[in-house]
Amino acid sequence: MTITINTDAGFYHRDKVGSYAYWVVSDGLLLKGSGVFSDKCKNPLDAELKAMCNAAHILSVCQGFDFSKVRLIVFNRDNINARSGKNGTQPQKKLSSILRKIKDQCHPLVKVDFRHVKAHNGTPDKRSYVNDWCDKQCKAQLRKWNNERIINQ
Known part of the structure; x- marks a missing residue:
């Protein structure tokens, strides 16, 4: 069995504010937000x-x-440089730690594969559809944050 984790992020440079979206799917499992x-x-x-x-x-x-x-955990993301690492940055170390916890619950031979999804290419496949959904969610979250910030000023 495979678990596919799709993620995307948005980022406002000026304010250093980031947004996230995820879509996790497997047999009998769908988590998104x-x-x-x-x-x-x-x-x-x-x-x-x-x-x-x-x-x-x-x-x-x-x-x-x-x-x-x-047996397989697939990370689909549109930033080719985003991956875990025991000796990397703090978020890379944290991701590595969380993946270890997940792997401890899985079949002993489970593998993790980081795959690049080219963003905004118009390809009518499932990975592109989910990446576009995540991208739209991230943008909507940043717009909402910005509108609330403006109202509260």
Whole structure:
């Protein structure tokens, strides 16, 4: 069985505010959502990594899903540089740690594969559809944050 984790992030350079969206799917599992990070992001890559951490965390606390049959975890993201790393940045280390927790629940031979999804290419496939959905969610969350900021000034 495969778990596919799709993520995207948005980022306002001036305010260092980031948004996230995720779409996690497997047999009998669908988790999706979006929001704005409560803490600042350094740059778009930092936001992307935090989005991946967020989605992995949501998956790791998912109740009632049988992880023991999972053999592959696929991360689809449009930032080719976003991946986990035990010796990387703080978000990369956090992602690596969360993935270890997930892998402990899975089949012993589970593998994690990071795949690049080319954004905004108009390809009518499932990965592009989900990436576009995530992108729209991120933009909507940033617009909402900006509108609330303006109202509260």
